[in-house]
Amino acid sequence: MSIRSGRRLSAVAVTVATVTGTSALAPAASAKTPEPTPSTSVTPLSAAGNGSVTILKKDPDGVVLAGATFTLLDSTGKQADSGTTNAEGQLAFQDLAPGVYRLKEVASGSPLYEVVDDQDVIVTPGADTPLTITDPFEAAKVLLQAKDDKTGKLLSGATVNIGTGDSTLLTMTTGAKGTASGELPVSSRKTQFWVKEIKAPAGYKLYSPSKSFTAGPGTPVTVTVTNSKAVTGSTSPVPTQKPTAQPTSTAPMTGDSAAPSESPTGHTAMDTGSSPAAGVSREATPKTQAGSLAHTGTDATPWLLGGAGLLVAGGIAIVVAARTRRSDRDENSTPSNG
Known part of the structure; x- marks a missing residue:
């Protein structure tokens, strides 16, 4: 009851002062404090002295990135807040007590990007701390x-x-x-x-x-x-054996009248259509081809040498006999002096 009367008296005093203009009652009117007008820009009393952190997430090309997840840890390592960037690449942590916080990017929100390293954030009383974070491209x-x-x-x-x-x-x-x-x-x-x-x-x-x-x-x-392989020497192939001027075939050479044949006794038969001298030359220098296989049977070389010797001796005897006959004819044809 006394509170209500106190309020009535105060109201009466204000009215009197207004009508009479008496300055003695003016101080009673000034003691009344007007109520503040509500405003949306004023921080609520529950958050007075606190601050906030606002994140803008981009890539190296400047494109804003949605879906990145961040966690905010206080000085004791306890999670103070967490959230994910929106379509504009933004995320706000509000009503934070002043102090130093640790900001950790948990996920980039895309396989094309890597997360950034952890960083410290300072929250000041009654202020917002803006951060622009650029995620690097994945390697x-x-x-x-x-x-x-x-x-x-x-x-x-x-x-x-x-x-x-x-x-x-x-x-x-x-x-x-x-x-x-x-x-x-x-x-x-x-x-x-x-x-x-x-x-x-x-x-x-x-x-x-x-x-x-x-x-x-x-x-x-x-x-x-x-x-490409390095060249260590000459690129021409090295021959594995010395080349030969003679063919390796054992077939008779073109132009030969006949190849020597062996008689049933193993002796080399002579070509009866050739002269003795030709026979000697043919048999003395047989055309044995290089690389041909060795002949089997009795070696005819001694017989060939013996036959060649007889032919030479017979030829010499024939020449001597012919000269003797020529000399005798010359003597018989010479006229006598008597």
């Missing part, structure tokens, strides 16, 4: 092969550099199976790379041309270099 999966350019055989020991522009991004060497694998960082959805061999496999020439290829984020790509 391309590279398979290197070195092959023989003729047979296609995989070769070990080939070393190549792979890069873009003036930068070398990856160095690979083929192993025992002739292959090597690695991850190649990409900066766009389609990135142009070059590959150059800096060391050839043992026994092979260096693959001097520089090849180029295109790779995308998270996609596998195969790079192949081919090597």
